[in-house]
Amino acid sequence: MAKAQETILEIDLSALTHNFNYLKSKLQPQTKFLAVVKAFAYGSDSIEVAKHLETLDVDYFAVAYANEGVNLRDAGITTPILVLHPQPINFKTIIERCLEPSIYSARILNEFIKVAKANSQTNYPVHIKFNTGLNRLGFWENDIDYIVSQLNETKSIVAKSLFSHLAASEDLKEVEFTNSQIKKFEHIAKEFENKIGYKPWVHLCNTSGIINYPNAHLDMVRSGIGLYGFGNSALEDKNLKPIxxxxxxxxxxxxxxxxxxxxxxxxxxxxxxxxxxxxxxxxxxxxxxxxxxxxxxxxxxxxxxxxxxxxxxxxxxxxxxxxxxxxxxxxxxxxxxxxxxxxxxxxxxxxxxxxxxxxxxxxxxxxxx
CATH class of the missing domain: 2.40.37.10 (Lyase, Ornithine Decarboxylase; Chain A, domain 1)
Incomplete structure (x- = not known):
């Protein structure tokens, strides 16, 4: 590679391929892979990263905000995109651009149903976020009956997945807490499935969860920092390549x-x-x-x-x-x-x-x- 002649950020797509394949090797063949490309793909370039990952048959992308998903759609990305932190002002755009929102509160649920109905949607896919201990976003376990009742009263949306987020999966001093999160989420998913009458996908693991908690890979895993070459431990950093x-x-x-x-x-x-x-x-x-x-x-x-x-x-x-x-x-x-x-x-x-x-x-x- 040529020497720099100005300030540049080099993005090594072969390293991205390596990291994707390494993390995929940790999974069962049926487990889906969601690539987190929010924040300009962790500072690299969300469009170029997403285009490359599409060639590797990634199953899903995730972004934080709706405009990040719009940028990917404008660039020709067709893979499903989960918007992790949507706001009601963007719901119409989310539907128009075939993005899939995280639904994390009663306000967000009701507002999205309203917009989906107004835009004549049927079974529009949404992802229900539960709080199992990170205490940022998400419904509580005792909200299940309410969520199910709202979903059963409309044909505009359908729960494509249930998910939560591990708080300390990289910290081996917090194994007990992480295992408690896993058990809580599995209990939530089972109760939700029994009450709704169908089985949404379930996903919980981030990069460190992929590496440290293979029992919790479930239907899909989500990786951000691992794709970009960091495993949150000295041991795993050796297996990954910074891109x-x-x-x-x-x-x-x-x-x-x-x-x-x-x-x-x-x-x-x-x-x-x-x-x-x-x-x-x-x-x-x-x-x-x-x-x-x-x-x-x-x-x-x-x-x-x-x-x-x-x-x-x-x-x-x-x-x-x-x-x-x-x-x-x-x-x-x-x-x-x-x-x-x-x-x-x-x-x-x-x-x-x-x-x-x-x-x-x-x-x-x-x-x-």
């Missing part, structure tokens, strides 16, 4: 004397004669201010160098004293070797945050499968 590499270049090199300052608010002052490199990437590109003042780092000619001073909107400065480098040299922010998760840990955050922060103004380059 995104964030690269830039050295724009300019400065030599400064002792006690000279660097950047806004003079946040960094040199300890002696030092060499400073400026790189065209900043907090508008996803390198948040938290990575400034020595917390974050980049790699130049395989040497780890610290970010100094405050991160600027469009630039960072790094200390390259003693490093053999020149203007125009490639800079690695993260890649398959120097992982985003390690950079994230330096600022006490997680890979999800740094990946999804990468601005859409950063040019994407796609490496063929």
């Amino acid at each position: 995104a590499s964030l690269k830039s270049i050295i724009s300019q090199i400065h030599n400064i004397d002792k006690d000279e300052s660097v950047g806004y608010n003079r946040a960094y002052k040199s300890q002696g004669f030092e060499t400073i490199a400026t790189i065209p990437i900043g907090h508008a590109d996803g390198i948040n201010r938290i990575y400034g003042n020595g917390k974050g780092f980049v790699f130049i000619n395989e040497i780890k160098v610290p970010i100094i001073g405050n991160v600027c909107m469009d630039m960072i400065m790094v200390n390259v004293t003693g490093v053999d480098c020149k203007e125009g040299d490639e800079v690695i922010v993260f890649n398959f070797k120097n992982k985003a998760s390690v950079l994230a840990e330096s600022a006490n955050t997680i890979s999800y945050e740094i990946l999804t922060s990468i601005s859409q103004r950063v040019k994407r380059i796609y490496l063929a499968d």
Whole structure:
């Protein structure tokens, strides 16, 4: 692959294929696979990722918001798309674009039935979300009778699936809690099925659930971060390949004397004669201010160098004293070797945050499968 000549995000589609196949290998043949492509496919590119996964026969996609699903439909994606956090203002659009909403409260249920009726829908597929302990979205178990009664009173919608979300499937100290969630959801699903008179699909596992709880794969699993190369544990990270590499270049090199300052608010002052490199990437590109003042780092000619001073909107400065480098040299922010998760840990955050922060103004380059 060519060296970067500007700030770019390389997306390796062969790594995406590898991750998909690895996670699929954990499943029974009949278990469906839902790929989570919300948040611009975790900062990579939802359209290119979804197009590639369609070639691999993925069963479903999930997005957070309706407009994300609309963007996929506009790009020609035909695979079913679950909208995880829909709002009533978007219900008509959801129906028009053949998106499938998560129904997580009585308000959302009643509003969607109303819009489905107004648009002459019959058996429009919806996905009923239950809260089993994450306490974000979802009905409670004691809402089952109400949900069933509402569904039985209309022909406009039908429950295609029931689902919930594990709160700590990556944390092996929380196995007891996770198993309690699994049991609660299985009980909810059985009771719902008995009362509604048909069997919706059921799905519960996220990436860490796929890996750690094979007994809970049920009819379908949902994977987000795993597809993008992170398994939420050092062991599983070895089996996955990060698909995104964030690269830039050295724009300019400065030599400064002792006690000279660097950047806004003079946040960094040199300890002696030092060499400073400026790189065209900043907090508008996803390198948040938290990575400034020595917390974050980049790699130049395989040497780890610290970010100094405050991160600027469009630039960072790094200390390259003693490093053999020149203007125009490639800079690695993260890649398959120097992982985003390690950079994230330096600022006490997680890979999800740094990946999804990468601005859409950063040019994407796609490496063929």
